[in-house]
Amino acid sequence: MTANRILLALIPATMMVGVTMLMPGIEHWLAAFGKTAQAKLMLGRIGLALPYVTAAAIGVIFLFAANGAANIKAAGRGVVTGSVAAILIALMREAVRLAGIASNIPSGQSVFAYADxxxxxxAFAAFLAGVFALRVAVKGNAAFARPAPRRIHGRRAVHGEADWMGMAEAARIFPDAGGIVIGERYRVDRDSVMAVSFRAEARETWGAGGKSPLLCFDGSFGSSHGIVFAGSGGFKTTSVTIPTALKWGGGLIVLDPSSEVAPMVVDHRRRAGRKVIVLDPASPATGFNALDWIGRFGGTKEEDIVAVATWVMTDNARAASARDDFFRASAMQLLTALIADVCLSGHTEEKDQTLRRVRANLSE
Known part of the structure; x- marks a missing residue:
């Protein structure tokens, strides 16, 4: 992305300086189209301003063409450089011209009164382009945005009167001291990367994300319930779940099927004095032995083994053919035999009489 940033800065500056340097003299060509002395004078003056106006137009057009780019700030800096160069060239040319006529100016008059x-x-057109480019260099894509999102009014006031909450009010209602993280205290739609799709691996798309103060809910008002809607890959875990697990000081139950959250937050919560229990199916030390109750609570071991096999097999909700029933019954008998072999054969130590051993035997 560094090469892209350099090109966005160099191209507009080079084009603007090139136009400013190469177009002078066009006033003579334009003046030739005039039929009268007054027309020739007017066209000549237009030709004198044209190099700088053209440079300003090139800069502004380039900025609008780059609108939405992740590195548009570099383009803004390039146009600022080109505008400053165009203004300096205009000032130097005019200074040379005025210096040549300074000796002929009547006494008591300022030489600046004869400025073209x-x-x-x-030069003023180039200055305006530079001001706009400076805004883009500072705000990025947000320089092209409206000061507020467009509101859609409904026929009734149920939704049509809704408005965006100010950041000061949001900070008062959701202070950073709260534990349930609901977002960051800044307007994404006014950020420099508002028109760029967020990509976690591309730092230039982050904007102020990750650096702004947090908006946190302490559960002190309302029903305290909340829900986050986002599609797969919408960063629900990284933007809400993990920050909340790091900040929330009370009890917390997290369903983490992908085992992403626990490795990130468990050490932090333990250092904060919280007792953390992780039920990880991939860890042999986690869970309970589903076979250690067999034969201990009134039923025979054989009956309990059949019950466990039934739990493992579950019911088949769809309509099955006679062929399916045959294979299902055969699988049930095989599973029952494997569990019985582990629990009743005497070849397996009591500590190893688990479903893991049943699975290992089945895979042999």
Whole structure:
């Protein structure tokens, strides 16, 4: 992305300086189209301002063309450089011209009174382009946005009167001291990367994300219930679950099927004095032995083994053919025999009489 950033900065600056340097003299060509002395004078003055106005137009057009780019701030800095260069060139040319006529100016008059209005107008156009480019260099894509999102009014006031909460009010209602993280205290739609799709691996798409103060709910008002809607890969875990697990000081139950959250937060919560229990199916030390109750609570071992096999097999909700029933019954008998072999044969030590051993025997 560094090469892209360099190109976005160099291209507009080079084009603007090139136009400013190469177009002078066009006033003579334009003046030739005039039929009268007044028309020739007007076209000549337009030609004097044209190099600087053209440079300003190139800069502004380039910025609008780059709108939405992740590195648009670099383009803004490039146009600022080109605008400053165009203004300096205009000032130097005008200074040289005024120095040549300074000896002929009547006493008591300022040499600046003889400054060429067309050149001044062209330099002012370059100045305006530079001001806009400076705004883009500072705010990025947000420089092109409206000051507030467009509101859609409904026929009734149920939704049509809703408005965006100010950041000061949001900070008062959801202070950083709360434990349930609901977001960051800044307007994404006003960020420099508002028009760029967020990509976790591309730092230039982050904007102020990850650096702004948090908005946190302490559960002190309302029903304290909340729900987050986002599609798969919408960063629900990284933006809400993990920050909340790090900040929330009370009890917490997290369903983490992918085993992503626990490795990130368990050490932090333990250092904070919280007792953390992780039920990880992939860890042999986690869970309970589903076979250690067999024969201990009134039923025979054979009956309990059949019950466990039934739990493992579960019921088949769909309509099955006679062929399916045959294979299902055969699988049930095989599973029952494997469990019985582990629990009743005497070849397996009591500590190893688990479903893991049943699975290992089945895979042999």
């Amino acid at each position: 209005p067309a050149t001044v107008l062209g």
